[in-house]
Amino acid sequence: MxxxxxxxxTSLVEEIFRYDRAYYVDAQPAISDQDYDRLYRELLDLEASHPELITSCSPSQRVGGEPLEGFDTVQHALPMMSLDNTYSQNEVxxxxxxxxxLLPNEELDWVVEPKADGIAIxxxxxxxxxxxxxTRGDGVSGDDVTENLRTIRSIPLHLQSLTEADLPSVFEARGEVIMTRSGFEKLNSMRETDGESLFANPRNATAGSLKQLDSALVAKRPLDIVLYGNGEVIGGPLVDSQCVLFEALGKFGFRTPKHIWNCSSAEQVVAAIDELDRIRESFDYDTDGAVIKLNRFDLRDRIGVTAKAPRWAMAYKYAAEQAQTLLNSITIQVGRTGTLTPVAELEPVLLDGSTISRATLHNDEEISRKDIRVGDTVIIEKRGDVIPAVISVVKDFRLSDSKPFDILSITENRCPDCGGAIQKDREFVAWRCINHDCPAQAAQRLEHFAARTALDIECLGDIVSDKLIERNLVCGPLDLFDLTLEQLRSLNLGNADEPRTFGEKNAIKLIESVQRSRSLGLDKWLFALAIxxxxxxxxxxxxxxxxDFASLATSEILNNVIxxxxxxxxxxxxxxxSRKNKPTSESDRTERENYYAQIVDQITSRVDSLVRLGFASVTKENGYHPPNYTTEVGPSVARSVMNWFGSTIGGETLERLIELDIDPKGSEQGPSNNDRGLYAGKIFVITGTLSGMSREEAKAKIEANGGKTTTSVSKKTDYLLAGEKAGSKLQKAELLGVTVLDETAFLSQID
Structure with a gap:
């Protein structure tokens, strides 16, 4: 050639990308539509004559390709964590x-940015x-929607840079796919003209578009994107703060929020939140809050993350939208654990861009507290993705013959689905159906079992779950392993008058994903079983x-917690x-003191064993009294888990898993795995002032090396990390022969 x-x-591709950025990212068109179309046609003609020139990064590939049969799953290199959120500025x-x-010696600055109401990618x-x-998916893995994203013109197909040295070898950008308000209006207008159903709001339209298997259809949707973060980065220039990241994203060709605030105090952050609220309606895309992030990345690394969210960021949600409507009736839903949940059947009303006809009432005690009655005019509220809820009654409009809600009258003391007995669960303020074979519970358990966050079984949603139970093909989740291709292929999802079969492709996907679930870990299986x-x-x-399940069924850890x-x-x-229960005599006092001392010794011994396993930490030693401590799992959960394993249902489940040759494994971070750390199984106490790190940082370094920390020195303490002005704890450690490390010695050991 x-x-x-x-x-x-090459020249045509670069020129078109330059004009794409000017139009879609910078909102500053640099060429007329006619001239752009001429360049684009020239590129198409050239590639038609020389197809070997076509690459995945050519602008011609944005139009979409062949429809997919389904989305593959992508494992995120770094988790896509959600954020803790609040509606309170005091909580900010x-x-x-x-x-x-957590960072006592640091001057902190913060970035406040709009929280786009879209789909995280x-x-x-x-x-x-x-x-x-x-997509984000469950945070660990998501759907591969690469072909759909290629059609979005504000997403660069290759990163722009001044020199090759500026390009990282790997760069993951994170943000929200959105649909602008103007684009949404045009899309719904076209759908109305074509006689198609309208989307409720831009977010629903975005989500529905990304789920399309035909990228050519997605290419016709007015999708856009806003970038605000990064995942894995290898190489390239140093990006050490959120502000620098925004600069880098802009240089690479990404669209970022136009309005961000760099703040040095809590009051400046709150002021930025208020200012954003005043101007956000002028944006051409929906926002539902503000995101507050610690600016410096090195400080983020020092304080880390929890199991659910980073410690260095928070989302502030603006006031929830409310609407007034009529409560037509109250129905009862049966959940997977048998909980009966009252549901408000409402006169349809528009709220936050969606038509709402149902809302949760939580439980009968909540209904009584708010005095909610059928026929009332009620106020409903929707916060983000949370299910709409009835929050109050407009009693001025109440009918004179209205009656208080009585769940026993509505249900006639029976489960509305199976007719089985119900009983009050006092601990959880709920009524439950106690028939484990209740079809409604079985269908809910089946759907939960198949959820992405559980065993991720494809093609098993609510309708399929209901029909499998209804046709008596399964009674419980583990019966899925017995289903045949023929049974699934011919499963009627409709009715006798309007049959609709499940089909062979869906049947194959379901069976294959059921078999894949055999190799999933203990964590997924534990959650899937709906304990x-x-x-x-x-x-x-x-x-x-x-x-494994066997070790959990006889868990010494959970039995210790109980x-x-x-x-x-x-x-x-x-x-x-005790001031409330004083001894009645001196002999009673002596007897109780001896018994109390024995109990304290037993508590201390059990706590120490859990601390060594890494399952508990002592927050305060109380001398005469038991220590204050926290455990990774509380007694209520521990009892629930052990009760389930000891129940008929739990026993039958374990037997069935053995029959199916399913034995999921856990990671067991007990003493055996901690043996690898420098301080494996060792107990530290930290005292005095540390000059080069905070106590939280020291604690994190100890735990990273297999050790644990407590607050008081005892004969079970292995090390005392002593900073400046160490007091009585240092004296006690020396008296007991505990190894004392100063900050320099400690750091030299772990480096």
């Missing part, structure tokens, strides 16, 4: 104060070329301390120094 043809192609101040306490570039785009009170974070945590709860209750009852 003539080299001049290659040069012409408390958050900033909390971070300052990650864009991966390798050697400057766009290679993979994925009462066991959420995803707690399931993941328990899997770190147990190697026993400690009993011992603490007993200690309160027999405490001889």
């Amino acid at each position: 003539d080299n001049s043809i290659k040069q012409l192609h 101040r408390e958050f900033i104060d909390r971070v300052q306490k 990650s864009l991966r570039y390798e050697d400057g070329q766009f290679t993979v785009g994925a 009462p009170e066991l959420g995803r974070t707690t399931a993941s945590l328990l899997a770190k301390f147990h190697k 026993e400690l709860d009993k011992l603490n209750e007993r200690a309160v009852r027999v405490n001889p120094r």
Whole structure:
């Protein structure tokens, strides 16, 4: 091929990208539509004559390709974490104060930016070329929507830079795919003209567009993007703060928020939040809050993240939208654990861009507290993605013959789905259906079992779950492993008059993903089995301390947590120094003192064993009284898990898993795994003032090397890390023969 043809192609591509950026990113068109179309047609003609010139990064590839059969799953190089959020400016101040306490010797500055109301995505570039785009998913993995994202013209297909040295070998940009308000209006106008259903709001339209398997259809949707963060970065210039990141994103060709604030105090942050609220309606895309981030990346690394969110960022949500409507009736839903939840059936009303016809009422006690009655005019509220809720009643409009709500009258003391008995769960202020074979519970458990955050079984949503139960093809989640291709292929999702079969492609996907779930870890399986009170974070945590179901079923850790709860209750009852329950005589006092001392010893021993395992930490030694401590899982959850394993349902589940040869493994971070750390299983106490790091940082370094920290020196303490002005703890450590490390010695050991 003539080299001049290659040069012409390169020139056309670069010129079109330059005009794309001017139009879609900078909002400053640099060429007329007619001239742009001429350049684009010239590129298409050249590539038609020389197809070998076409690459995935050519502007011609934005029009979309062949429809996909389904989305692949992408593992994020770094987790896409969600943010803690608040509706209170006081909580924003408390958050900033909390971070300052974690970094006591640092001058902190903050970035406030708009919180775009879109769909979170990650864009991966390798050697400057766009290679993979994925949704957030469960934060660990998401859908591969690369082909759909290629159609968005504000996403550069290759990073722009002044020199090759400016380009990282790997760069992941993170942000929100959005639909502008003007684009949304045009899209709905076209759909109305074509007789298609209208989207409720820009976010729904965005989500629906990204889920399309046909990227050619996505190319016709007015999608846009706003970038605000990064994932994995390898090489390139140093990006050490949020402000510098925004500069880098802009240089690479990304659209970033036009309005950001760099603040040095809590009051400046609050002022920025208020200013953003005043101007955000002028934006051409929806925002639902402000995001507050610690500016410097090195300080972010020092304070780290929790299991759910970074400690260095928070989302502030603006006041929730409310609407007034009529409560037509109250129905009862049955959840996967049998909980009966009252649901408000409303006169449809527009709220936050969506038509709302149902809202949660939480439970019968909440209804009684708010005195909500059928026929009332009610105020409903929707905050972000949270289910709409009835928050109050307009009693001026109440009908004279209205009656208070009575769940027993509505249900006739029976489950509305299976007719089984119901009973009050006092601990959780809820009524439950106690029939484990209730079809509504079974369908909910099946859907939960298949969720992305559980075993991620494809093609198993609410309708399929309902029909599998209704047709008696499964009774419980583990029956999925017995389903045949023929049973699924011919499954009627409709009715006798209007049949709609599941189909072979869907059946194959479901069976394949069911079989893939065999290899998933203990954390996924624990969450999937819908054990009462066991959420995803707690399931993941328990899997770190147990190697399999068998070890969890007889967990010494959880039994210790339960026993400690009993011992603490007993200690309160027999405490001889109690003001409420004073000894009746000297002999009674002596007897109680001896018994109390035994209980304190038992509590201390059990706490120490949990501390060594990394499952507990002592927050305060109380001398005569039991120590204050925290455990990774509380007694309520521990009891619920152990009760489930000891129940008929739990036993049958374990037996069935053995029959199916399914034995998921946990990571078991007990003593065996901690043996690898420098301070494996060792107990530290920190005292005095450290000059080069905060106590939180020292604690993090100790834990990273397998050690644990407590607050008081005892004969079980292995090391005392002593800073300046170490007092009585240093004296006690020397008396007990505890190894004392100064800050220099400590740092030299771990470096």
